[in-house]
Amino acid sequence: MNARTLRKTVTHRLGDEWLMAYAAGTLSEGQSLLVASHLSYLDDAATRLATAEAAGGALVEALRPDTMSPDALARTLALLDAPAPAPAPRAAHALPGDPLPPPLRAWLGGKSVDELPWSYLGPGMKKVKLWRGGPNDQRLWMLRAEPGVAIPLHGHSGTELVLVLKGSLEDPHGVFRIGDVEECDGSLSHGLKIGGEEECICLAVTEGPTRFKGWIARLLQPFIGL
Known part of the structure; x- marks a missing residue:
């Protein structure tokens, strides 16, 4: 499957709220x-970002004026030192033979x-x-799992985002393939199963420690460090 076909088959996309914040x-x-990294798999990344920026601007304009807080000026000036928003990633896949998307690489x-x-692990x-x-003790990490591996039932302290870079995985939300993002919040406990055809490599952002349900996995938690 070539890169162009791959980008058109991404089915689990991040919501507009993530793009607006980005x-x-x-x-x-x-x-x-x-x-x-997720956007680098999408042909319409630039269009989606432009739409998100426009929606965010319209939302700000619709807010009712309010009395300024005493520290409003200081907070506004502090924003001048904040990093500029990242540009729309170029719609391109990883180099041949390696699954890392360009932003991650x-x-x-x-x-x-x-x-x-x-x-x-x-x-x-x-x-x-x-x-x-x-915020919320976020951890960025990568998983590399062999075909058919089952990841034990677990929950999260906050939001979990998992981007598939190679192979596939399955959870109660469906099957996630290259470029897809699986999103969970702290209210959900789930297990994951790796697809049986090839190894799976994922990029994940989690908030706080992962909460494993099985007693063996809980015993291993201090050594896992996630």
Whole structure:
């Protein structure tokens, strides 16, 4: 499957609220990187971002005027030092033979997926921790799992975003393939199953520690570090 066909088959897309926040520059570094990576699979990324920016501007204009708070000027001036919103990612897939999308590859300094410091996560699974920070103790990390592996039932302390970079995975929301994003909140507990045809590589942003349900997985939690 070529890159153009791949981008047209992305079915699980991030909602407009994520694009509005990305365009406004209000996402954390980890969230912004995942959103940019997701958009790099879409031919209409620039159009969607422009629409999100327009919607955000209309929303601001519709707000009723209110009395300014005493620190309004200071907060406004502080925004001048904030990083500029990231531009729309170029609609292009990873280099041949490597599944990393261009925004992620650039953030990693040009490293390939095999050059990352993968560590043991569980039977048939590896992980690499990339970043930690932002609100709600966010963690940006990658999963690499063998075909057919089942990930134990677990919940989350907040929002979880998982972008599939290679292979596929399945949960109660459906089947997620390359370019798709699976989104969960803290109210959901779910298990995941890796597709049986090839290994699966994912980029994930989670808030706070993952809460595993099985007692064995809970015992391993301190060593997992996610």
